[in-house]
Amino acid sequence: MMPCDHTQLVAAFYDGELAPDQAREMAIHIESCPVCLQELRSLQRLSQSIAAAPLGQPSGITLARLASARRRQERGIRRLAGALTAAAVVLLAVSVWNNQRAADLSSPLVGLDVVVVAAADEEPPPQTLAVARWMASDLALASAGGRP
């Protein structure tokens, strides 16, 4: 069979991607062109084979895991949020203690072994210092945990 310049358009015709006028011309052409007709039939057979090929099936366990994916994600987010909150509290406590110690080196640290991660190089504003002292004394009492 002689090659045909239109063969490269057969796939677009088959996929419905040609403009209406072009598609009409192509339909007429294919009726009289064995090369393009063969290409069209080949594409049709391939589509039939793909459509007939079964898809892999998930197990019941897989489906159950998928169905619970959102709940598991939510739980994970809550756990992370809890961990972040705890980390923020620890950092805040360390910062408050650090400020208190910088302001009043004679004030004893009570009850907790804290690794100070940031040095207080600057004197904090008086209001912040007051709040920090209050929180530090509160935390110190809390850390004492009712010990005599």
Next chain:
Amino acid sequence: MSEAVSDEQLLRRLQLGSDAAFAELVNRHGRYLYGVANAILGDPFDAEDAVQEALLAALSAEYRGEASVRTWLVGITVRQAGMLRRKRLRWRRAAPQPPPAADPIGAVDARIDLAEMLSRLPIDHRQVIVLRELEHMSYEQIAQVLQIPRGTVESRLHRARQQLRTLFGHDQPDRPAGA
């Protein structure tokens, strides 16, 4: 949740945070999405991961109603499958693909599933084949889903079909003698 609830309603409930809607969506489309992901990835565990990522991505993705909910989910799944494969390749430096057989395999055996059928294609070719042949997406829709130019869709589809027809012995257009 009854079938009277449409997929669109289900999706809205899902995006408002309903666990029941999520489970129902999996019940309706989970098997198919898994089959699609498995056809692209060829691995049951990766397929499950891809579907899970796709469903979770659907929680916050915008559904514009241009296609059915299932087709929309397939698009997300196919995209997630591609991302997952690239991630796996970076992590594992996966073994190279086996070379294609020298001779056509012959007529498609009904027992060959789609994952096996597509296993010799590069993943980006599998993606366009699935979106075109299973979901009948237009070239433009495929381009949007995969975020690639339309011309790339056409060339990938052409090469994928050529390769499949060679592998599975579908008739090719006769070539002129000496060409």
